[in-house]
Amino acid sequence: MSAHRAALDHVLTLVAESPFAEWLVLRGSMTMPAWVGDAARPPGDLDWMARPPALTPLDDLHPYPYLDRLAPVQQWPEAVHGAARNEIWEFEEFDTGGRPAHLPPEGLNWIPAAGLDSFDEELWDYEFTNLLSRNPRTLDGIQFDTESIDMRQDWDYADYEPGGENGRLRLELPWQSPTGEEGTVQVDLSFGEPMPDAPVCTAVPRAGGLPPLGLWTASAQLSLAWKLHWLAADQQTHGVSAMKDVYDAVLLAELDGMCLRPRLRRLALGADHSLLQSPSAPPHQQPSPRSPAPARQPGSLDPALAPRFAAPALPFTRLLEPSEIRRWRVSGTLPGVDDPASWLSRLAVAVTGLL
Structure with missing residues (x-):
């Protein structure tokens, strides 16, 4: 080691x-x-x-205060009784005046939301x-x-x-x-x-x-989606990706049973955070009244509705096409990895069934 x-x-x-x-x-x-x-x-x-x-979360409507210690709501017996005489009292005998406080478990503190x-x-x-x-x-x-x-x-x-x-x-x-x-x-x-x-x-x-x-x-699935996203970002930003990232992506993509849910596919293809929450679609476009609607075959989708169901164009869609992956530039070396082109080819094949 x-x-x-x-x-x-x-x-x-x-x-x-x-x-x-x-x-x-x-x-x-x-x-x-x-x-x-x-x-x-x-x-x-x-x-x-x-x-x-x-x-x-703390309940703001709760009638009792959330405090780390009792001192802020405790009263000295001498003060409560008008200081008529000295009293012998212990810390535990302080009176809270009917305002019991909620204290955190021993050794912990309440955390303000801000x-x-x-x-x-x-x-x-x-x-x-x-x-x-x-x-x-x-x-x-x-x-x-x-x-x-x-x-x-x-x-x-x-x-x-x-x-x-x-x-x-x-x-x-x-x-x-x-x-x-x-x-x-x-x-x-x-x-x-x-x-x-x-x-x-x-x-x-x-x-x-x-x-x-x-x-x-x-998860392994999220790790692969991130790897593909970062590889494409490298190609787009610098024109070259690290061999170590290609290597990791190939091993993950070739795992038995590997699949990417739609949200992770969108992440790999460069979707922003809003697209990761839910799919979006372009606004509905009405056909021009000057041109007649084309005839459509039975069972086919109305062309006027097609834009509503079209997948959004994502930044890395082209870069992650198998034909493009094979043309990527790679930098760096790994022990036992002598032919980057073969690893790019393996990645292209694996990605075909994932994205």
Whole structure:
């Protein structure tokens, strides 16, 4: 097992054993071994989407206040009784004047609705630093330098993220092995990005014979839809796609039983967030009164109604046609992959039955 993989597994394990595991959804190369086994390429980084935590809304019409502690509604017995005499009282004997408050479970706090969806990059920097500070060393002796964690916000994702402007954070976690080898674990966090498919609980494999970790991840179907979307975005924006992404897309597309629901097909073809919610159609167009309606065969669709049922034109429809995929330009290499053209051909064949 390489030192880099051991460092990745260490951070993955820390997150899996923390409260973050309930509302971080893993995606990317770290999930590929769960879907395609040993054929997956070595993972390079950790890529998470943050989903809002499960919340129980407060009832604003409830007659009692929601407070973290009783003090704001408690009254001193001396004050209640007009300070006629000194009284011996304990904290638990404070009177609330008939206004019992709702306190959260021990160790928790009520959260105000304002700011729940806000993006606080400093908080995440602090939380990951704190997480590593408590366990900075792996069983193999790899040491993380928690004083040198680098944080960047809103790196360039070009047209990769359908769904609008989202908060993004990249953390670089430096490490050093006992032999002096140095490296970093890159952690990408995305906030507010829509998930067109529900996350699934996945047994994510670890190296070195360690048991897998149960984590929320993007489904294999959503992973493929994203891969196709990103590949087409690369071709449209830069005129070239990474071989590693082509490789991943082929392995996912060739999985037994792989299929994409309509929403995921629209995502792959470049639909924006509104089109991922429900299909849209162009406005109905009336035929011109100057030209007679063409004769139609029995059982055929009225031409006047055809525009109402036409699929919307999507940005990547042409780029993801099999004939176009075979002409894509590819950059980068992978061990054991000598002929990118054959992988593009495999992708073109697999996509034919999916989009």
